Amino acid sequence: MAEFLVKSFSRSLDNTDWQQGDIVSVHPDGHVWGKFEHKPTFLAAGGVESDWPNHFVVVKVPDMTLQEAQSLYNRPSSFRTGMRLSKAVVKNETIQKGFFLGELTFNALVFTAALEAV
Amino acid sequence: MATSTIGDGKDYSTLTAWEAALPATLTEDEIAECYVSVGHVGTDISIAGVTTSTSAKIIIRAATGEETTGQEGSGPSIYCSQSQSHAAIDLNTGCDHVEIKGVEFVLLGSNSHALRDWRSSAPAGGLYKIDDCFVYGEGSNAGGNLLYAPKGDYEVTNCLGFRMNTAGGGSSVTYTNCTWISRETDPNNVQYTPYRYAHVIRSYAAYYGPTSGYRDFLNQATLTDCASADTTADLLDNVDPYSQYTDPVNGDWSFKAGNVLEGAATGGADVGFVAPSAGGGTDYIATAGQATGNAAGVQPSLTVGAAYTATAGQGTAQAVGLAPALTTGAAYTSTAGQGTATAAALQPNLTIGAGYTETAAQGTTTATGLAPTLSLNGSFTATAGIGAAVTAGGQASLVIGEAYAETAGVGTATTAGLAPTLSLNGSYTATAGQGATTAAALQPSLVIGEAYTSTAAQGTAQAAGIQPALDLTASYIVTAGQSVANAAGLAPDLTIGAAYTSTAAIAAANAVGIQPALDNGEVYTPHPDRTLTPPWLARTVRSAAANRTLIV
Numbered sequence: 001m002a003e004f005l006v007k008s009f010s011r012s013l014d015n016t017d018w019q020q021g022d023i024v025s026v027h028p029d030g031h032v033w034g035k036f037e038h039k040p041t042f043l044a045a046g047g048v049e050s051d052w053p054n055h056f057v058v059v060k061v062p063d064m065t066l067q068e069a070q071s072l073y074n075r076p077s078s079f080r081t082g083m084r085l086s087k088a089v090v091k092n093e094t095i096q097k098g099f100f101l102g103e104l105t106f107n108a109l110v111f112t113a114a115l116e117a118v
Numbered sequence: 119m120a121t122s123t124i125g126d127g128k129d130y131s132t133l134t135a136w137e138a139a140l141p142a143t144l145t146e147d148e149i150a151e152c153y154v155s156v157g158h159v160g161t162d163i164s165i166a167g168v169t170t171s172t173s174a175k176i177i178i179r180a181a182t183g184e185e186t187t188g189q190e191g192s193g194p195s196i197y198c199s200q201s202q203s204h205a206a207i208d209l210n211t212g213c214d215h216v217e218i219k220g221v222e223f224v225l226l227g228s229n230s231h232a233l234r235d236w237r238s239s240a241p242a243g244g245l246y247k248i249d250d251c252f253v254y255g256e257g258s259n260a261g262g263n264l265l266y267a268p269k270g271d272y273e274v275t276n277c278l279g280f281r282m283n284t285a286g287g288g289s290s291v292t293y294t295n296c297t298w299i300s301r302e303t304d305p306n307n308v309q310y311t312p313y314r315y316a317h318v319i320r321s322y323a324a325y326y327g328p329t330s331g332y333r334d335f336l337n338q339a340t341l342t343d344c345a346s347a348d349t350t351a352d353l354l355d356n357v358d359p360y361s362q363y364t365d366p367v368n369g370d371w372s373f374k375a376g377n378v379l380e381g382a383a384t385g386g387a388d389v390g391f392v393a394p395s396a397g398g399g400t401d402y403i404a405t406a407g408q409a410t411g412n413a414a415g416v417q418p419s420l421t422v423g424a425a426y427t428a429t430a431g432q433g434t435a436q437a438v439g440l441a442p443a444l445t446t447g448a449a450y451t452s453t454a455g456q457g458t459a460t461a462a463a464l465q466p467n468l469t470i471g472a473g474y475t476e477t478a479a480q481g482t483t484t485a486t487g488l489a490p491t492l493s494l495n496g497s498f499t500a501t502a503g504i505g506a507a508v509t510a511g512g513q514a515s516l517v518i519g520e521a522y523a524e525t526a527g528v529g530t531a532t533t534a535g536l537a538p539t540l541s542l543n544g545s546y547t548a549t550a551g552q553g554a555t556t557a558a559a560l561q562p563s564l565v566i567g568e569a570y571t572s573t574a575a576q577g578t579a580q581a582a583g584i585q586p587a588l589d590l591t592a593s594y595i596v597t598a599g600q601s602v603a604n605a606a607g608l609a610p611d612l613t614i615g616a617a618y619t620s621t622a623a624i625a626a627a628n629a630v631g632i633q634p635a636l637d638n639g640e641v642y643t644p645h646p647d648r649t650l651t652p653p654w655l656a657r658t659v660r661s662a663a664a665n666r667t668l669i670v
Contacts, residue, residue: 005135007138014167016167017142017166017167022138024134027131031131032126032127032131033131034127034128034131034135035128035129036130037130037135053139055135055139056138056139
């Protein structure tokens with residue numbers, strides 16, 4: 001299983017800057033997320049719900065190997081991201097409901113995907 | 119100033135995530151404090167869309183105690199995963215104020231970079247500072263560069279490059295105390311000089327390039343007190359790098375005995391990278407919130423003159439291990455809140471001239487082990503609240519010239535073992551409240567020149583054994599109240615030149631055995647009251663005189 005750290009909101013209107021849905025990093029299943037990357041980790045560390053900065057969501061894709069994930073994520077370093085999820089996936093309303101995505105499409109490949117419970 | 123921690127189990131697991139969480143325009147310094155982690159703390163990072171200023175910089179640094187020493191993996195590392203024309207960190211327009219300190223850059227390929235400057239130009243006032251970093255190629259023949267296309271002002275200080283192509287030059291780049299060693303094989307494929315164009319101060323280049331053309335230093339660079347492996351430096355030529363450092367291949371970059379770099383520059387400065395020593399004399403100041411709730415191990419290890427100051431909140435709720443290990447002139451000052459509720463081992467280990475001062479609240483309710491271990495001129499001052507309710511082992515262990523002073527409240531209710539062990543000129547001063555209700559063994563063990571002064575209340579209600587054992591010119595002075603109510607054995611054992619002075623009240627109520635045991639040149643001065651003729655003897659003399667018989 002691969003796990004994606006996905007930006008929750010755009011930093012600016014500049015399309016080359018971080019935008020909502022951009023994949024920030026890819027990790028294998030079981031990655032130890034940072035406190036400000038992963039809401040369950042934040043709350044487990046004593047964070048208060050209202051203080052959660054909501055920079056990111058974690059998307060787990062159980063059908064996707066890490067190798068597949070990294071190949072999809074193989075972005076050129078001269079610009080920010082090689083992959084951007086739809087805004088519908090990461091908009092706050094969806095995240096707050098812990099919505100199950102059902103499937104996620106990368107380059108015509110379809111994977112089962114789920115937002116980490118938030 | 120906003121500080122975030124980076125690494126396994128920290129605020130962010132990667133520098134990429136930290137950067138993605140930054141605001142578009144910084145309003146204060148944003149500090150990424152990096153920890154050694156499994157893998158790298160960052161890979162192929164791009165800092166873009168962020169605007170900095172002189173009062174709102176990007177700062178990426180190793181956390182205290184995590185700084186690289188020049189050994190691969192000793193510090194948090196940032197990785198360039200691409201072999202050609204990529205960088206561990208890309209710096210883009212708007213990002214003009216950056217400081218990077220104490221981290222490692224690991225470069226995969228022969229033409230990859232630690233830092234790549236993607237800005238079209240650099241505004242006046244911008245500055246990139248790179249200090250105490252270690253840059254190296256992955257594998258024995260990796261190559262790579264520290265800087266690519268630098269623009270504007272760069273200050274690179276005390277950095278080390280190993281298995282590299284070049285440091286990277288620019289008209290406003292200044293290198294100070296840096297060492298750059300090329301890849302060890304394939305020298306003919308080297309295309310660049312380590313320091314091209316740049317201002318280079320006290321740097322050492324060991325570059326296995328061709329013998330003409332690109333060499334250690336090109337004449338475009340401005341050199342001051344530099345050394346080289348060829349003949350292009352201004353100070354030292356033909357310097358073999360592997361003869362200068364202890365074991366550079368295995369990461370020991372300390373200067374080797376007989377090296378030509380140490381102290382060779384103007385004013386006695388060293389040439390090239392100076393490997394940090396652990397602690398390095400940097401002071402450490404803990405803050406109020408630090409360590410609260412931590413189980414163990416938060417203390418720093420300080421050496422060579424570093425000072426450590428804890429604050430009131432530190433250590434609250436700590437179980438063990440709060441104290442730092444200090445050596446060589448370091449000082450430790452704890453504060454009132456420290457150590458409350460600590461069970462054991464709060465005290466620091468101090469050696470060689472370290473001083474330790476405790477405060478009133480420290481140690482309250484501590485069971486054992488409160489005192490520090492001092493050697494070589496350390497001093498320990500306990501205060502009134504220390505040791506209350508301590509059952510044993512509160513004493514310091516002092517060796518060679520240390521002083522130990524207790525205060526009135528120390529040791530109250532202690533049952534045994536409160537006194538320190540002194541040897542070689544240590545001094546011990548007990549106070550009035552000490553030892554009350556103590557059963558035995560309160561006295562210190564003094565050897566060779568120590569002085570022990572007891573006070574009036576000491577020993578009251580003692581059964582026995584209050585006196586110290588003195589050897590080799592130690593001196594012992596008792597005071598008026600001491601030993602009242604003692605039955606026996608109050609006098610010390612004296613050997614070889616020790617002195618003992620008793621006072622008037624001593625022995626007044628004692629029946630027997632007050633005198634010391636004297637072996638070899640000791641001096642015992644009984645109080646004049648002890649030389650008076652006892653009443654029963656006076657009566658005998660008078661009676662004998664009446665019978666014209668003298669009985670003595």
